[in-house]
Amino acid sequence: xxxxxxxxxxxxxxxxxxxxxxxxxxxxxxxxxxxxxxxxxxxxxxxxxxxxxxxxxxxxxxxxxxxxxxxxxxxxxxxxxxxxxxxxxx
Amino acid sequence: xxxxxxxxxxxxxxxxxxxxxxxxxxxxxxxxxxxxxxxxxxxxxxxxxxxxxxxxxxxxxxxxxxxxxxxxxxxxxxxxxxxxxxxxxxxxxxxxxxxxxxxxxxxxxxxxxxxxxxxxxxxxxxxxxxxxxxxxxxxxxxxxxxxxxxxxxxxxxxxxxxxxxxxxxxxxxxxxxxxxxxxxxxxxxxxxxxxxxxxxxxxxxxxxxxxxxxxxxxxxxxxxxxxxxxxxxxxxxxxxxxxxxxxxxxxxxxxxxxxxxxxxx
Numbered sequence: 001x002x003x004x005x006x007x008x009x010x011x012x013x014x015x016x017x018x019x020x021x022x023x024x025x026x027x028x029x030x031x032x033x034x035x036x037x038x039x040x041x042x043x044x045x046x047x048x049x050x051x052x053x054x055x056x057x058x059x060x061x062x063x064x065x066x067x068x069x070x071x072x073x074x075x076x077x078x079x080x081x082x083x084x085x086x087x088x089x090x
Numbered sequence: 091x092x093x094x095x096x097x098x099x100x101x102x103x104x105x106x107x108x109x110x111x112x113x114x115x116x117x118x119x120x121x122x123x124x125x126x127x128x129x130x131x132x133x134x135x136x137x138x139x140x141x142x143x144x145x146x147x148x149x150x151x152x153x154x155x156x157x158x159x160x161x162x163x164x165x166x167x168x169x170x171x172x173x174x175x176x177x178x179x180x181x182x183x184x185x186x187x188x189x190x191x192x193x194x195x196x197x198x199x200x201x202x203x204x205x206x207x208x209x210x211x212x213x214x215x216x217x218x219x220x221x222x223x224x225x226x227x228x229x230x231x232x233x234x235x236x237x238x239x240x241x242x243x244x245x246x247x248x249x250x251x252x253x254x255x256x257x258x259x260x261x262x263x264x265x266x267x268x269x270x271x272x273x274x275x276x277x278x279x280x281x282x283x284x285x286x287x288x289x290x291x292x293x294x295x296x297x298x299x300x301x302x303x304x305x306x307x308x309x310x311x312x313x314x315x316x317x318x319x320x321x322x323x324x325x326x327x328x329x330x331x332x333x334x335x336x337x338x339x340x341x342x343x344x345x346x347x348x349x350x351x352x353x354x355x
Contacts, residue, residue, distance in 0.1 A: 014214075014259075015214075015217065015297070017216065017217055017219035018215060018219060020219065021219045063208075064162065064207065064208075065154060065158060065159075065162050066154060068155055068158070068194075068209055068212040069208070069209070069210075069261065070209065070211055070212040070260065070261045071212050071214055071259055
């Protein structure tokens with residue numbers, strides 16, 4: 001079993017309303033925040049023989065479902081699976 | 091085709107809404123309508139139907155992205171049926187979340203690839219960061235699709251929106267030009283004088299490119315729109331309902347256009 005972390009973020013230059021209101025709220029709380037970018041992360045456990053096979057599968061997942069090519073970029077990182085942290089999903 | 095022999099199907103999954111309103115609108119216009127869960131539709135197939143409606147809501151909680159999960163489920167479980175339905179030039183209407191779903195399947199804007207599962211557009215978060223739930227003005231931009239056949243070009247109609255992700259973005263500027271040239275831009279958000287909103291808020295509720303509220307595929311038989319015509323069907327649904335409401339709202343014309351097309355099938 002392999003574990004990958006997939007991060008989906010807006011392409012540079014895309015308007016990020018969620019980031020902007022979050023930045024405003026943080027500034028209201030007194031933080032010197034100039035910009036917030038919101039991204040979405042998925043931690044995915046999957047069956048793969050090697051890290052490269054896991055990355056390849058995760059890239060395909062991004063293209064087929066997790067990212068929309070009009071607005072999203074994505075990155076994939078292989079994580080170390082610590083014992084006892086795997087749970088069977090539905 | 092005689093209307094009595096024709097049938098429409100409103101599809102639903104967990105999180106769908108207004109399926110009954112759409113069914114009521116179509117039934118009122120004389121076409122027998124089934125509301126089917128996806129699983130029922132997969133068993134039954136779509137060949138009995140002349141019209142398919144993807145209603146609004148928050149299918150599968152809008153997890154991942156609005157309409158993404160249902161869109162991909164359609165491709166994998168009902169893709170061939172849906173492709174055939176579209177190729178036979180039967181009518182497909184996506185309202186709000188249904189529009190998002192059709193974009194995620196690749197059926198809209200309809201650049202030829204159709205139900206590919208690879209989207210070439212997206213309905214992104216509203217510029218206002220808010221859920222926009224109110225009446226908007228729509229300018230009829232194109233009569234390319236049967237859905238606007240009973241309306242006039244440049245006519246302004248009032249239909250409500252209710253969405254958090256309605257900002258249409260296209261993959262490229264060239265694609266926008268192509269949509270305009272092919273008359274695939276069906277509705278645009280408009281100002282009081284009927285001119286396009288020019289991105290102005292609140293008339294354009296989400297910041298959609300070119301004020302686009304609805305588009306159709308190249309053949310015109312598949313249309314998606316963010317506003318809800320079924321919520322502007324009866325006079326009593328309109329903001330003026332307490333004063334002197336007309337018998338019907340502007341949304342009715344969109345369904346009437348579909349019915350007229352089916353009669354000619």
